[in-house]
Amino acid sequence: MPDRILRLQHVEVRVPDLELCTAYYTEVLGLIETARDVKDGADRVFLKCWDEREHHSVVLRQAPTYGLDHMSFKVAEAADLDYFTEKLEAASVPVKRYAARELGPGWGEAIRFDSPSGHLVELVHGMERVGNMLPMTNPPPRPQDLVGIAPPRLDHVFVMAEDVGEFTRFFIELLEFRLTEQIVANDGHQLATFLEHSHTPHDIAVITGPNGGLHHFAFWMDDWNGIREAADTLAYHGVTIDVAPTRHGVTRGYTTYFFDPVGNRNELFTGGYWVDPDFEPITWTEEEMGRAIFYYHRQVNERFFTVHS
Incomplete structure (x- = not known):
């Protein structure tokens, strides 16, 4: 049976200085800013690596402390959200469901639940596809205008x-x-x-x-x-x-x-x-x-x- 969960989709982390951290992640690490918004009264910046085709893989949220807000994993099909909802609820794990873009720009349909350690975990499907900065026909190995370290x-x-x-x-x-x-x-x-x-x-x-x-x-x-x-x-x-x-x-x-x-x-x-x-x-x-x-x-x-x- 093929995997229903494919890989890590994104992490959302808290940062006390949003502008300083945005400069670090874009100018030193070389991530690409894709959007900004305000969610629950806090500013957020959405970032992706150059070879990722989906809207974001790192979200920075303005907050008094630093640390992890949640981790998100990509599922293969929308029906996989139903599958894991049933499996989690059968184990008495409360699950909350969100429509596409309800959680922010570029977001897909998602479910969220807590792990036993208190970490908030998300499964998501249908993130907006924004491309990887390369043409789909006869592409070069990497873009020529990358900044900083630029991990793929x-x-x-x-x-x-x-x-x-x-x-x-x-x-x-x-x-x-x-x-x-x-x-x-x-x-x-x-x-x-x-x-x-x-x-x-x-x-x-x-x-x-x-x-x-x-x-x-x-x-x-x-x-x-x-x-x-x-x-x-x-x-x-x-x-x-x-x-x-x-x-x-x-x-x-x-x-x-x-x-x-x-x-x-x-x-x-x-x-x-x-x-x-x-x-x-x-x-x-x-x-x-x-x-x-x-x-x-x-x-x-x-x-x-x-x-x-």
């Missing part, structure tokens, strides 16, 4: 939960995600898990921490050289780099972590592997957690576990 697309979101096992079961049993990797404590409970629908190492991951917390959201880069060059750009602009370019053990990916101007952690990610539906999950032990997260350094800095709620 959003890749994954990484959150925090007090009970990683409960969070993981919810996403596997009700949303039909597949487990790719896990870090397991000596007493057997899960410290972190990595889950996918897009046949990549992860579309969402969770690590032990406060309920509702955001660890980071990540953008895809096409290769390792792109990540190294992006770090040069980040350093040039004075962006706070959390972890310089290195490699993960989990996912086998290459990475660098850094912070937007108000404290939301970003990542650039590349590499990994292909995941078939019958993929057997990989387990890392508690003693090897440092190597799992940063394979070369074999240890994790304390700031890596900073909470973004």
Whole structure:
């Protein structure tokens, strides 16, 4: 059976300084602004990466604090919203439904519900298609007028939960995600898990921490050289780099972590592997957690576990 959920569609994050963050995401990261609006009394800016064909993948909302408002996943068909509504409500999870554009410009029809960790989760279908800045006939590999780092697309979101096992079961049993990797404590409970629908190492991951917390959201880069060059750009602009370019053990990916101007952690990610539906999950032990997260350094800095709620 084909997947009903295809991939991560977008994240909406809170920012105390909307104009400063808009400048950072457009001029340093190189995302493209597609719209602005006011929702529930707060200004919002809608952004997309250059190779994304749909209206937005990042939404910035003016708010007193920083952190994650919600995460949204794309479903293949409109009927999939009905399917998951029935499945969630049968498990006593309240679901709210929204018409197309009810939630904002470019938005598709959507359902929303809370995960056990208190994260607001959305499934959406029918986002407005705005194109990827390239012609549909005889296109070049990339546009010639890109600004900043210009990652081609959003890749994954990484959150925090007090009970990683409960969070993981919810996403596997009700949303039909597949487990790719896990870090397991000596007493057997899960410290972190990595889950996918897009046949990549992860579309969402969770690590032990406060309920509702955001660890980071990540953008895809096409290769390792792109990540190294992006770090040069980040350093040039004075962006706070959390972890310089290195490699993960989990996912086998290459990475660098850094912070937007108000404290939301970003990542650039590349590499990994292909995941078939019958993929057997990989387990890392508690003693090897440092190597799992940063394979070369074999240890994790304390700031890596900073909470973004």
